[in-house]
Amino acid sequence: MTFERAQFIRAAVAVVLVIVAAYVFGWYIPQFYESSTTYLWAEAFYIGVAAMGLNLLTGYNGQVSIGHGAFFGFGMYTTAILMESHGWPFVATLPVAAAVSFAVGVLVGFPALRVKGLYLALVTLGLAVLFPQLTARFVPRDLCPTCGTSQVGELARSKLRPPGWVPHFISANDQWAYYVSLAAVVIGLIVVVLMVRSRFGRALIAVRDHEAAAETVGINIARVKVLAFAISALYAGIAGSCFVLVKRLATASSVSVFQLSIEFLVAVVVGGTATVVGPLIGAVVVVFSGRWISESFPSTILFLHIDDSVKNLLSPAIFGIGLILLMYVLPDGIVGGGRRLTMSAWRKLRGRTSPPALKGIDA
Amino acid sequence: MKHARGEIRLRTVALGAVFALLIAACGSGRSSSNTTNTTAGGGTTGTTSVINASQCDPATATQGITGDTIKIGTSLPLSGTYSAFNAILQGESAYFSYLNSLGGVSVAGKKYKIELVSKDDAYDAAKTSTNVDTLINSDKVFALFNTVGTKNNLGIRETVNADCVPDLLIASGAVQWGNPKYPFMLGSELVPYPLEMQTFVNYLKANKPSAKIALLYANDDFGQSYRESLQDLVKGTPITIVKEASYNAEGADVKAQVTDLAASGADTFVLGGTLLACPNALNAAHDAGWKPLTYMSGTCVSKLLFQLGGDGANGVLSVTPLLDPSDPANGSNPAMVLYKQQVAKYQPKADTGDGIVAYGWSTAAVLQQILEASPKLDRTSVMEAARTLAGVKAAGLQVPNSTWVTSASDWFLGETFQLIKYNKAEGHTTAIGPLTDLNGETAKLSPASLLHS
Numbered sequence: 085m086t087f088e089r090a091q092f093i094r095a096a097v098a099v100v101l102v103i104v105a106a107y108v109f110g111w112y113i114p115q116f117y118e119s120s121t122t123y124l125w126a127e128a129f130y131i132g133v134a135a136m137g138l139n140l141l142t143g144y145n146g147q148v149s150i151g152h153g154a155f156f157g158f159g160m161y162t163t164a165i166l167m168e169s170h171g172w173p174f175v176a177t178l179p180v181a182a183a184v185s186f187a188v189g190v191l192v193g194f195p196a197l198r199v200k201g202l203y204l205a206l207v208t209l210g211l212a213v214l215f216p217q218l219t220a221r222f223v224p225r226d227l228c229p230t231c232g233t234s235q236v237g238e239l240a241r242s243k244l245r246p247p248g249w250v251p252h253f254i255s256a257n258d259q260w261a262y263y264v265s266l267a268a269v270v271i272g273l274i275v276v277v278l279m280v281r282s283r284f285g286r287a288l289i290a291v292r293d294h295e296a297a298a299e300t301v302g303i304n305i306a307r308v309k310v311l312a313f314a315i316s317a318l319y320a321g322i323a324g325s326c327f328v329l330v331k332r333l334a335t336a337s338s339v340s341v342f343q344l345s346i347e348f349l350v351a352v353v354v355g356g357t358a359t360v361v362g363p364l365i366g367a368v369v370v371v372f373s374g375r376w377i378s379e380s381f382p383s384t385i386l387f388l389h390i391d392d393s394v395k396n397l398l399s400p401a402i403f404g405i406g407l408i409l410l411m412y413v414l415p416d417g418i419v420g421g422g423r424r425l426t427m428s429a430w431r432k433l434r435g436r437t438s439p440p441a442l443k444g445i446d447a
Numbered sequence: 448m449k450h451a452r453g454e455i456r457l458r459t460v461a462l463g464a465v466f467a468l469l470i471a472a473c474g475s476g477r478s479s480s481n482t483t484n485t486t487a488g489g490g491t492t493g494t495t496s497v498i499n500a501s502q503c504d505p506a507t508a509t510q511g512i513t514g515d516t517i518k519i520g521t522s523l524p525l526s527g528t529y530s531a532f533n534a535i536l537q538g539e540s541a542y543f544s545y546l547n548s549l550g551g552v553s554v555a556g557k558k559y560k561i562e563l564v565s566k567d568d569a570y571d572a573a574k575t576s577t578n579v580d581t582l583i584n585s586d587k588v589f590a591l592f593n594t595v596g597t598k599n600n601l602g603i604r605e606t607v608n609a610d611c612v613p614d615l616l617i618a619s620g621a622v623q624w625g626n627p628k629y630p631f632m633l634g635s636e637l638v639p640y641p642l643e644m645q646t647f648v649n650y651l652k653a654n655k656p657s658a659k660i661a662l663l664y665a666n667d668d669f670g671q672s673y674r675e676s677l678q679d680l681v682k683g684t685p686i687t688i689v690k691e692a693s694y695n696a697e698g699a700d701v702k703a704q705v706t707d708l709a710a711s712g713a714d715t716f717v718l719g720g721t722l723l724a725c726p727n728a729l730n731a732a733h734d735a736g737w738k739p740l741t742y743m744s745g746t747c748v749s750k751l752l753f754q755l756g757g758d759g760a761n762g763v764l765s766v767t768p769l770l771d772p773s774d775p776a777n778g779s780n781p782a783m784v785l786y787k788q789q790v791a792k793y794q795p796k797a798d799t800g801d802g803i804v805a806y807g808w809s810t811a812a813v814l815q816q817i818l819e820a821s822p823k824l825d826r827t828s829v830m831e832a833a834r835t836l837a838g839v840k841a842a843g844l845q846v847p848n849s850t851w852v853t854s855a856s857d858w859f860l861g862e863t864f865q866l867i868k869y870n871k872a873e874g875h876t877t878a879i880g881p882l883t884d885l886n887g888e889t890a891k892l893s894p895a896s897l898l899h900s
Binding site: 118119120121123124127216220234235237238239240241327331332333335337338339340397400 | 525526527528569571572573576577580581583584585598601602603604605606609666667668695696697
């Protein structure tokens, strides 16, 4: 009896929290905050989408990629070029961007069948390094008059307006970018949940945990691995499309592509690998921590005066130290660690062992 | 059942974390959700037609001016490969501290202090875009000032023009800032890149009429400016470009390219790169035993970069709109005395001999002249004033007797400048010949494809 009541209370709390979250993210932030804040949240959302995709590959399927910035870039450039030089509306570019990044994912997935672990990481790193060279070579001026040699310059504001068919509360460009990124998160989340619980999701995990055993039970390893790569790339591509709405340009340098790839990976690890919402929380941490650190940084520590230039150098350092500490305290990420802590708290409270969750499937 | 319970616990934790972050990220409320969508309004229309302000929202015309303070914003690389540009910020900050100590800048009979908000973008155009969003909408700056980079400013030009935020004194000599579609932009006193090429080609015509040029350029918009203008200018002359090579603009590794260029048989070397790529190229040329007549981008004119160039830097030509702070001959110039004294006072860590610090200092002085030329303190009036400057004289370390002018038909500032040559033994540059005055020529000398891109 008491057990069922406790369960009911927890379910009720969860429902209330979901409603509050829906209000906060669906209404309060986009309607009452300045555009710079909504853009920042939208950035957290699209990084979250890319991280969710990377998590499918790395967390659930065990393949490491540090080149997801390139898939992201394919989506970004597809959308930006179609909008800028072909006058497409944003929404119409999404399926194309998704298809392009999916196709590139399949292409990269095949060599991934042969190489594993660190070697695979190196192959994907190569992709991240190669991508800016591709844009420098294949994004010519005549294709797009405002393009630089490798960049699609800022898109005109009129091209980034919300289309006529959206509800009227989405009136400003930043709100449109926000809601599109939010929709990508929600849909991405639902798809991940469904996929992880499906036959395919179990196959992903089986291949990760024991390839030979998975093969003996009839799983087509090659198909699963390549598909994992392609779906993961598709997520990154959609995220790249959202980038165009948020940043209003397409740009790629070997530094920025590599940095994005690492940010996705950090989001996955900080949030919790092989958890559904972990990458999203990780993305929020990645996007907001830098700003939060630099804004809350004191201008004097004891008797030392700290000027802006020092602050600018210190905030990434603090982020790095924070990352190391977090990995010590919560090696399984915020979600994994949080789950572990609540479980042990629960055990102490109840004085008995609660049944452990199945790793991977439960998440 | 196990699943459901695990889910609920998970969701609770997740939402808790998100709320904590939300509270941490709290800011001010949205004042008007529709401002970004304003299409037409009854904005103030200037008396002249340089700036059409009919698209501007009158509600934000004086944003960033509170009491006697003008808040301005800048985005520049303070970390990463281009972090040496930190020196620009040192020069600017020193000038504004000095100006504020005198009471500030006078606009329409009232004195205002200047507050500068700086943000690091690591030279990444996507970060510049975010910084500018934050500067305009959160920090509520009046104008942008000396934001660094060609691609970085190309990535914000729709925003600054739609919001009517003056993007003043852009730290780039690209000619795109003269595109009439984007009136809210103005390049700084840096010599427009095509004028650098014009000056050097003129020098060659007089001194080396059948020069064989090898060109090294950065593979970005900046490097392309040099390449396209040089190709344009040598057409129909005995001067030829015998070999071209580009290098990755994110790095400064140019050795392989320079070795190639050295083997091409060229006797003249044009260096369309910036920062560390310049000394690296000079060293590589020296190591290859190549002794061409070298022209180096004006963006590399800095004591430190010349020193790093070693023996290869001796005799290198370039242009500058400013006095060389490391030349002892300029030591008694009152502008130089003031600069050294004030930078030492307000930015003790800055190297006053560094041309990049001098550039920041002087650009801040140009901003003062723009603001003082404006009859009213609102965004459109200031932009109008910036586009119709009757004559900037003696701004910071501006080369003596030069005047920088803008007008309805001429949107480029740094068109009067000095050809210089570096002397390694003496450790500074010296002027070659008289001032070059190409006022009003930039638009004519620039390839149309660049100007209107």
